[in-house]
Amino acid sequence: MNPVSSRARTPTARKLQLAALLRHLRERGGITQRDAGASVWPRSSAGSVQNKIARLESGDTGIEVDDLNRLLSVYGVEDGEIAELALRLQADTSQRGRWSGYRSIYSEPYRRYIDLEEDAALIRHVATEQIPELLQSRGYMEAEFPHGAGTPSATPHAIKARLARQEQVLFRDDPPQVHVVLSESCVRRVQGSKAVMRDQIEHIISLSKKWPNVVIQIVPFLPRPLRSTAIPETGILERFVLLRLAAPPLPGQEPGHLDFAFTRKGNELAWSDEVRHYETLWRRATTAALPPAETRLFLRDALYSFG
Known part of the structure; x- marks a missing residue:
């Protein structure tokens, strides 16, 4: 199975798939949440960056493309297929317009x-x-x-x-x-x-x-x-x-x-x-x-x- 073909249909599920992927990559590299966050957002406090990575890995928040690329670099991702998968999961995670009409109830x-x-x-x-x-x-x-x-x-x-x-x-x-x-x-x-x-x-x-x-x-x-x-x-x-x-x-x-x-x-x-x-x-x-x-x-x- 091509990894990209497993990309979810909905923004919510794509965000959770990305969260699981990033958690796997961080743990594979033996990197702590604090160190990962500090490498991407060096001007933020240690507690703040750890919380941001924790929320990212639970699917509670998204991440900008530039920050995602920096995070993948920190995790040592050299495989283009993995990077492509992460970027495709990150794309189009907005729920705007999805909950109009009868679904808005x-x-x-x-x-x-x-x-x-x-x-x-x-x-x-x-x-x-x-x-x-x-x-x-x-x-x-x-x-x-x-x-x-x-x-x-x-x-x-x-x-x-x-x-x-x-x-x-x-x-x-x-x-x-x-x-x-x-x-x-x-x-x-x-x-x-x-x-x-x-x-x-x-x-x-x-x-x-x-x-x-x-x-x-x-x-x-x-x-x-x-x-x-x-x-x-x-x-x-x-x-x-x-x-x-x-x-x-x-x-x-x-x-x-x-x-x-x-x-x-x-x-x-x-x-x-x-x-x-x-x-x-x-x-x-x-x-x-x-x-x-x-x-x-x-x-x-x-x-x-x-x-």
Whole structure:
């Protein structure tokens, strides 16, 4: 794979790919953040330059082209392919104009998530109470925004935004792997009406059968007989998403990946640094859940409960 071809689509993901690349180059050279920053910005204080490199390596800030070239020189980058990759990742990281129209309804944390969702090679989602937005049918979305609720203009924009995300993620030519673990509460809690729920459940079954990149499992309220242990309560009652992005490979190295965790508290979405913790919860969730084929049988049985 050509490293440049792994460049992300969105400014947010490109900034994080650049952050990971620069951190790798600095650590490979055995250079501290303070020394790296002091070499590029010699007139700034030691604390200031260390903080700047730290923020750069976490994707919280960008870097000017001239400063990037100086930093690559400090890291001893002589490979033109690596320098080209870094410069291409640095280019066009502005979000200006990307969040107009119906997409402007999203908060800043959610915008960051949506960018990474679009660029993800793997999306792993644990959900309770409500079907995740990527898997929602239009009727289920409309039931969340009943006529007259909130500002009238927000309802169609919210639905258009979710449908656009589904097109960008699930139905594009090179879709990511999407693996979702649902608590049984997602398909028992009525949103709108029984007819809406029937349509929603049929939609999930159809997605899991039609699209090989979509895997859906359900954790029933009652574990199956002889099953080792049910998932610990904190593992299924806590909603979270793990997003995996491709890390552009360096010449002569195998492609790597970058993992990010997001948690949901009510309607709030938050970035989490506890990726390993949520990886553990994910393994427990998939172990406790029914396999995909059994999940489809379970969902077909659930249809009868809605008439």
